[in-house]
């Protein structure tokens with residue numbers, strides 16, 4: 001093969017990064033791919049870009065790229081659902097390999113897309129969809145192929161991590177930091193995907209499938225975002241020796257696997273607790289290797305382009321070797337995927353941080369403690385903050401030992417029904433990774 005001809009749909013932050021890096025690192029990329037990798041055609045609604053388009057055909061009709069007989073592989077870099085799905089499926093039907101950075105598309109329609117790709121014997125690669133520049137799909141699918149993966153936990157949304165870090169370090173306001181993340185190009189087109197955990201849930205669903213060999217099940221992911229995390233909780237966690245991170249957790253259990261995204265208290269001595277700003281990190285526990293930790297930029301133009309180009313190089317290698325075989329889409333042969341159930345959130349076992357706002361008078365702490373003890377919930381520590389003079393209320397902060405979520409739900413219900421507590425109890429799950 002003289003060269004791998006790439007058609008790109010989209011000309012935003014990631015596409016511009018891909019074009020720039022391919023031009024800049026042409027020598028390394030072609031030496032690795034075994035042939036030249038050339039972007040020959042770009043389709044986008046607008047020609048506005050940050051890259052050198054010399055020698056690249058441009059169209060505003062994205063289907064021109066899919067129908068271009070010269071194009072071997074289509075890079076879908078527009079994001080979103082409907083149009084992206086149409087592009088990917090049409091490219092597959094045209095016998096073209098596909099590389100995408102679209103985690104929403106893979107998490108929600110991946111099962112169908114992979115089946116179609118298998119029918120047409122083409123590759124669909126999506127490394128750039130999860131944790132930006134970190135080669136985590138490759139690590140799980142290839143590097144850890146000898147392991148039974150027990151669990152993984154990751155900071156997989158850069159925007160959310162950036163917001164939590166700025167709140168902790170600078171006491172900045174949530175909305176103000178989100179605006180900055182949008183200006184820096186980290187946030188999704190709809191930033192509620194970042195702050196309500198949907199983006200992380202997309203990525204976690206993909207990671208869990210690749211880790212455990214199960215079909216994609218985004219719709220069963222328990223999802224809680226960071227929008228209700230206050231500076232007060234961030235500071236309390238710090239006083240208790242923890243950091244609050246927004247984690248995606250997938251854990252294998254005897255009767256299925258946990259699949260959950262939520263803010264989490266992590267002991268500050270854990271390396272993953274020190275991952276700040278827009279950086280992402282994934283901690284993986286394999287039965288043979290033990291724990292391995294992956295860290296890097298989770299968003300941004302060239303970091304994401306790095307993953308897209310790695311996938312293009314993989315495609316070039318397969319095409320050059322004229323092989324009919326390639327790494328299975330989810331790392332396990334399609335016929336070997338297991339029907340493991342996702343465990344309902346009420347059945348998971350975790351430790352908890354609870355913050356109760358209560359009236360400041362004798363016996364309130366005893367009432368709360370007795371609810372917990374009646375339900376068999378062991379308290380690890382209690383922190384009572386000073387009374388807020390204006391309304392004579394006190395924040396009570398409790399850390400519990402591990403207990404089933406169902407029990408904590410009951411306890412919260414009873415605490416909220418006490419005449420002496422005010423508003424809702426704040427509950428944040430705690431993970432120690434021991």
Ligand code: HSE
Nearest residue numbers: 157158159187188299
């Ligand atoms: N909005 C995403 C994030 C972009 O903040 O991580 C990368 O997927």
